[in-house]
Amino acid sequence: MTHFYWICEEIDGAARAGTLYTAHGVVQTPTFMPVGTVGTVKAMTADSVRATGAQMILGNTYHLMLRPGIEKIYALGGLHRFIDWSGPILTDSGGFQVMSLGSLRKIDEDGVTFHSHIDGSLHRLTPQNTTHMQHKLDATITMCFDECPALPAPNDIIAASMRRSMRWAERSREAYIPREGYAQFGIVQGGTEAELRAESVTALTKIGFEGYAIGGLAVGEEQNIMFQTLDVTTPLMPADKPRYLMGVGTPEDLLGSVLRGVDMFDCVMPTRAGRTARAYTERGIINLRNARHAIDARPISPECDCLACVRHSRAYLHHLFRAREILGPMLLTWHNLAYYQRLMRQIRNAILHKQLSALSQKLHMQWQSGDWTENDMPQPHLHAATSLCPIP
Amino acid sequence: MTHFYWICEEIDGAARAGTLYTAHGVVQTPTFMPVGTVGTVKAMTADSVRATGAQMILGNTYHLMLRPGIEKIYALGGLHRFIDWSGPILTDSGGFQVMSLGSLRKIDEDGVTFHSHIDGSLHRLTPQNTTHMQHKLDATITMCFDECPALPAPNDIIAASMRRSMRWAERSREAYIPREGYAQFGIVQGGTEAELRAESVTALTKIGFEGYAIGGLAVGEEQNIMFQTLDVTTPLMPADKPRYLMGVGTPEDLLGSVLRGVDMFDCVMPTRAGRTARAYTERGIINLRNARHAIDARPISPECDCLACVRHSRAYLHHLFRAREILGPMLLTWHNLAYYQRLMRQIRNAILHKQLSALSQKLHMQWQSGDWTENDMPQPHLHAATSLCPIP
Numbered sequence: 001m002t003h004f005y006w007i008c009e010e011i012d013g014a015a016r017a018g019t020l021y022t023a024h025g026v027v028q029t030p031t032f033m034p035v036g037t038v039g040t041v042k043a044m045t046a047d048s049v050r051a052t053g054a055q056m057i058l059g060n061t062y063h064l065m066l067r068p069g070i071e072k073i074y075a076l077g078g079l080h081r082f083i084d085w086s087g088p089i090l091t092d093s094g095g096f097q098v099m100s101l102g103s104l105r106k107i108d109e110d111g112v113t114f115h116s117h118i119d120g121s122l123h124r125l126t127p128q129n130t131t132h133m134q135h136k137l138d139a140t141i142t143m144c145f146d147e148c149p150a151l152p153a154p155n156d157i158i159a160a161s162m163r164r165s166m167r168w169a170e171r172s173r174e175a176y177i178p179r180e181g182y183a184q185f186g187i188v189q190g191g192t193e194a195e196l197r198a199e200s201v202t203a204l205t206k207i208g209f210e211g212y213a214i215g216g217l218a219v220g221e222e223q224n225i226m227f228q229t230l231d232v233t234t235p236l237m238p239a240d241k242p243r244y245l246m247g248v249g250t251p252e253d254l255l256g257s258v259l260r261g262v263d264m265f266d267c268v269m270p271t272r273a274g275r276t277a278r279a280y281t282e283r284g285i286i287n288l289r290n291a292r293h294a295i296d297a298r299p300i301s302p303e304c305d306c307l308a309c310v311r312h313s314r315a316y317l318h319h320l321f322r323a324r325e326i327l328g329p330m331l332l333t334w335h336n337l338a339y340y341q342r343l344m345r346q347i348r349n350a351i352l353h354k355q356l357s358a359l360s361q362k363l364h365m366q367w368q369s370g371d372w373t374e375n376d377m378p379q380p381h382l383h384a385a386t387s388l389c390p391i392p
Numbered sequence: 393m394t395h396f397y398w399i400c401e402e403i404d405g406a407a408r409a410g411t412l413y414t415a416h417g418v419v420q421t422p423t424f425m426p427v428g429t430v431g432t433v434k435a436m437t438a439d440s441v442r443a444t445g446a447q448m449i450l451g452n453t454y455h456l457m458l459r460p461g462i463e464k465i466y467a468l469g470g471l472h473r474f475i476d477w478s479g480p481i482l483t484d485s486g487g488f489q490v491m492s493l494g495s496l497r498k499i500d501e502d503g504v505t506f507h508s509h510i511d512g513s514l515h516r517l518t519p520q521n522t523t524h525m526q527h528k529l530d531a532t533i534t535m536c537f538d539e540c541p542a543l544p545a546p547n548d549i550i551a552a553s554m555r556r557s558m559r560w561a562e563r564s565r566e567a568y569i570p571r572e573g574y575a576q577f578g579i580v581q582g583g584t585e586a587e588l589r590a591e592s593v594t595a596l597t598k599i600g601f602e603g604y605a606i607g608g609l610a611v612g613e614e615q616n617i618m619f620q621t622l623d624v625t626t627p628l629m630p631a632d633k634p635r636y637l638m639g640v641g642t643p644e645d646l647l648g649s650v651l652r653g654v655d656m657f658d659c660v661m662p663t664r665a666g667r668t669a670r671a672y673t674e675r676g677i678i679n680l681r682n683a684r685h686a687i688d689a690r691p692i693s694p695e696c697d698c699l700a701c702v703r704h705s706r707a708y709l710h711h712l713f714r715a716r717e718i719l720g721p722m723l724l725t726w727h728n729l730a731y732y733q734r735l736m737r738q739i740r741n742a743i744l745h746k747q748l749s750a751l752s753q754k755l756h757m758q759w760q761s762g763d764w765t766e767n768d769m770p771q772p773h774l775h776a777a778t779s780l781c782p783i784p
Contacts, residue, residue, distance in 0.1 A: 039711060043718040045699065068711040072687050076707055077774035084703045295464050307437065311476045315468050319431060319460040326435040326718060382469035 004183040004210050006242040006263070010352045014234065014261040017351035020056075020242055023181025024080065024088040024140045027055040029242060029263040030347055032254065032340045033090060035271060038063045039073075039083045042271050043326075043333040046084040052306065052334065053341035055087055056140070058266045061133050062094035065123065066116050070133045078138030090266070091139035093130045093172070095146040095165075095187075096215070096247070107147065109164070127171035131184075135177060143213065144172035146187040151221045158191035165189045165215075166203040173207050183210035185244060191216060192225050194232035201236045212237050213244040214262070218253070227256050234261035251280060251343055252367065255360055258347055270340045274333030277321040281339060284367045288332065293318040302377045306338035307331060396575040396602050398634040398655070402744045406626065406653040409743035412448075412634055415573025416472065416480040416532045419447040421634060421655040422739055424646065424732045425482060427663060430455045431465075431475045434663050435718075435725040438476040444698070444726065445733035447479055448532070450658045453525050454486035457515065458508050462525045470530030482658070483531035485522045485564070487538040487557075487579075488607070488639070499539065501556070519563035523576075527569060535605065536564040538579040543613045550583035557581045557607075558595040565599050575602035577636060583608060584617050586624035593628040604629050605636040606654070610645070619648050626653035643672060643735055644759065647752055650739055662732045666725030669713040673731060676759045680724065685710040694769045698730035699723060 006029070008018045020027040034041045034049055037060045041049050049057065059079055064070060076082050079089055098105050098112045105114035111126030127145040134142040146165040149158060169186050176184045186204035190196030204212060214233060217226045230245070237243055244264035245257050254265055270280060277289040281301045288300070299309040300317065308317060308331035320328030343363075350359035398421070400410045412419040426433045426441055428449045433441050441449065451471055456462060465474050472478055490497050490504045497506035503518030519537040526534040538557040541550060561578050568576045578596035582588030596604060606625060609618045622637070629635055636656035637649050646657055662672060669681040673693045680692070691701040692709065700709060700723035712720030735755075742751035 038715045038717060039708070040717050040719040043722070045719065045722065046703070047699070067715055068686065068707070072707065075687055075774075076689050076705060081774065082705070082708055082711075084708075294460065295467055297468050307439070311438070313468060313474070315460070315464065316431070316474055316476075319474075323430045323459055325430060325432050326721060327432040327437065329718060330435070330437065330722065382467075382473065 004181050006211070006240070008240070010354070012351040012354045012356045013259065015258050015347075015351050015356050016261060016263060017348050018242070018263065020088075020263075021181075022088045022140050022183070023179070024086065025055070027088055028348060030254075030258045030344055030351075031055060031264055032344045033058045033264065033266040034337050034340075035060075035266055035268045036083065036085070036089075037268075038067065039079070041333075041337075043275065043329045044271075044337070048307075048334055049085070049337065050087075052337040053345065054337060057085055057087070057089055059083075059089050059091045059137065059139065060094070060097065061091050061130055061137070062097035062125070064091075064137065065094065065125075065133060066118055070136050074136040078136075080138060088140040089137075090141035090185075090244075090264075091134045091137055091143060092246075093134065093143040093145045094125050095130075095143075096148045098125055099148050099150075109167075111145070111168075127168040128175040131172050131175035140182055141211065142176060142182070142184045144169045144184065144186050144209075146189060146215055148189070148216050148219065149191070151191060151216070151219050153191065155191075155193060155196075158189075158193065159196055162189040162191070162196050162200050162216075166200060169204055170207055173209070185209055185211040185213045185242075187213045187215040187246070188233060188237070189216045192221060192229045194229075197229065197233040198236055201233065205238060209241070211242040211244060211264075213246050213264075215246045217245065218248045223253060223256070226253070227260060230257060230260040230262065237261075251340070251363070254340075254343065255347060255363060258351075259356065259360060270336035271333050274336045275329040277317075277328065277332065279317075279332060279339075280336045281371075282363075282366050283369055283371050286371055288314060288317045289321050290318075297379050297382055298372075298377050300335055301339070302372065304335060304338060304342070306335045308335040396573050398603070398632070400632070402746070404743040404746045404748045405651065407650050407739075407743050407748050408653060408655060409740050410634070410655065412480075412655075413573075414480045414532050414575070415571070416478065417447070419480055420740060422646075422650045422736055422743075423447060423656055424736045425450045425656065425658040426729050426732075427452075427658055427660045428475065428477070428481075429660075430459065431471070433725075433729075435667060435721045436663075436729070440699075440726055441477070441729065442479075444729040445737065446729060449477055449479070449481055451475075451481050451483045451529065451531065452486070452489065453483050453522055453529070454489035454517070456483075456529065457486065457517075457525060458510055462528050466528040470528075472530060480532040481529075482533040482577075482636075483526045483529055483535060484638075485526065485535040485537045486517050487522075487535075488540045490517055491540050491542075501559075503537070503560075519560040520567040523564050523567035532574060533603065534568060534574070534576045536561045536577065536579050536601075538581060538607055540581070540608050540611065541583070543583060543608070543611050545583065547583075547585060547588075550581075550585065551588055554581040554583070554588050554592050558592060561596055562599055565601070577601055577603040577605045577634075579605045579607040579638070580625060580629070581608045584613060584621045586621075589621065589625045590628055593625065597630060601633070603634040603636060605638050607638050609637065610640045615645060615648070618645070619652060622649060622652040622654065629653075643732070643755075646732075646735065647739060647755060650743075651748065651752065662728035663725050666728045667721040669709075669720065669724065671709075671724060671731075672728045673763075674755075674758050675761060675763050678763055680706060680709045681713050682710075689771050689774055690764075690769050692727055693731070694764065696727060696730060696734070698727045700727040
């Protein structure tokens with residue numbers, strides 16, 4: 001059996017390059033986990049997710065308990081087998097999702113009672129039962145049940161919420177059954193207050209987890225506030241354990257957070273953008289619905305080796321989105337996940353060579369430089385077979 | 393350069409096994425062409441279409457002229473390059489589509505004027521311009537412009553329509569520029585009347601085409617009427633040229649039509665069914681939305697080697713369709729096209745061994761025998777890694 005552990009291979013400032021060993025395989029960090037909310041990374045086969053270079057994906061207890069149901073997945077051999085992903089899977093506890101249900105949920109000291117957003121049926125999540133559910137899903141990494149208030153919020157609300165999350169973390173830990181190669185992560189809360197974050201880290205490390213997440217960020221605050229919060233939080237977190245910033249973010253967010261000592265990320269941005277014609281690239285976001293792409297024979301990015309870029313033109317992607325063809329989201333989700341994975345590999349390599357600061361400057365310059373011009377990326381020379389014949 | 397020709401390799405009754413040689417590669421017949429209406433076989437990448445065994449696909453002049461426009465595709469290097477399909481492509485002329493527009497179109501002796509179903513803009517299709525458009529698309533096989541009346545219809549309407557189609561076939565041929573490895577097919581019309589079909593075949597063979605299609609069937613008539621029409625039509629058609637039955641059909645339709653001497657087919661059924669949870673199988677159609685599949689760990693079919701069957705359970709497919717995930721249509725379209733291609737390979741092999749009659753009996757028996765039972769296809773033995781641990 002494999003132990004679950006993280007090895008730090010290099011440090012560059014606060015940034016860390018390492019490798020995570022799990023029961024379901026290794027993950028090189030910093031890493032980005034594509035989100036497979038309801039048992040599928042939307043518009044992707046498991047093979048195409050692998051082809052982007054992704055090593056670990058995320059599943060969601062809240063969504064899976066409602067549909068198809070935890071017991072069904074358990075009876076079918078667990079989440080890995082159900083969705084055909086043999087690599088590591090991290091499952092969120094459902095805390096974040098039930099908090100966003102608003103009037104559909106009621107919080108008490110022991111957990112949250114809520115109505116399903118699908119059929120209104122009544123359900124309950126507690127630190128104990130979400131931990132057991134994640135066990136039955138066979139999650140490689142189980143997340144503690146936590147409360148995640150939206151920002152901004154009054155300090156006393158944030159403090160009370162964080163302290164309840166810490167009590168829930170203790171109960172989550174008690175409910176967790178250790179297994180070789182598996183892990184449970186605690187979640188640091190405390191809004192944007194340094195003192196509350198510090199109190200939360202202390203509480204969690206006292207309990208002791210295989211890794212630590214930072215929750216309650218990217219929930220409405222500015223990027224610089226998020227970075228300031230990381231600046232006062234990550235230095236307090238155990239140096240020998242992986243650090244996971246939940247639900248983040250843009251390429252700029254990822255880079256800035258790695259620079260502040262974060263190792264793991266998840267976010268729906270690349271997959272959601274892929275369904276709405278927005279392509280992440282080295283030159284920022286390109287909207288393929290824009291008319292200027294209608295007869296552009298160039299790929300989305302000359303630096304990308306995804307299926308969309310190697311085989312198709314911007315004009316084709318533009319056409320697919322205009323005609324509302326499923327292949328549009330399929331190809332562009334692939335592209336965006338490939339970009340995120342390439343970005344993380346670049347960042348990791350830079351850390352290994354202690355060049356992250358230089359890479360950071362270069363990436364920011366490129367992101368701000370705008371789309372490739374015809375000079376940067378010339379139109380390919382095209383000729384149809386018919387060009388040999390007189391065309392009427 | 394490659395000549396366009398069809399070689400008959402074996403005959404079994406009226407059924408023929410052969411090979412079609414084209415500028416864009418060979419096609420083994422009988423063959424089924426997946427439909428790529430708007431420049432994509434819906435929910436499939438070009439690679440996944442290839443993986444099903446498909447050798448030729450169909451494009452649609454009507455849809456492509458409206459979106460993205462023929463000149464755009466021409467400027468982008470032709471349809472093959474635009475959609476990343478290097479194999480042969482047959483393009484329909486648009487005749488069938490404009491006929492189904494009803495009040496949006498007006499027919500005259502020279503062609504059809506119609507309003508776009510997308511934005512209402514005014515367009516015109518004639519024998520000349522659809523032939524030129526298919527040239528610009530770089531279609532391997534260009535179809536004549538024809539009129540396709542819905543059945544049933546009075547005899548004199550069918551006769552007048554067929555005769556106009558024959559005049560249009562002559563003008564289509566005049567507008568066609570022959571190229572090595574390319575072809576133009578005439579389309580036999582005449583409803584279900586043997587005499588009209590015979591008159592149509594005579595008119596077309598007098599003009600002379602590289603292949604002949606049968607149009608105006610599968611437009612509302614019973615299957616036995618379609619078969620009776622084939623019985624009096626295919627024997628009149630040139631024996632040394634490929635025969636293409638347009639827009640057909642179910643697995644039973646394909647088998648019955650091959651038995652009557654047809655070599656080529658296209659139909660939206662497998663792709664459309666794939667988006668609505670209906671799986672074609674050796675045991676008939678299986679609806680994966682049905683609750684009985686909710687915890688069925690077995691594949692759709694034990695005889696299928698598509699991605700959906702090799703890697704996923706019926707329960708997973710059921711879940712994907714219930715959760716309206718894009719991956720459901722992706723996997724099931726793949727499955728259905730793989731089934732259609734496997735069926736055509738079985739049929740072709742049977743002809744080569746002069747065993748088509750026996751295969752036909754076997755296939756019909758299987759289609760009628762209903763879904764696999766637990767005896768026919770046992771549940772796989774499942775165990776999650778967690779089954780080794782006490783489960784709360």
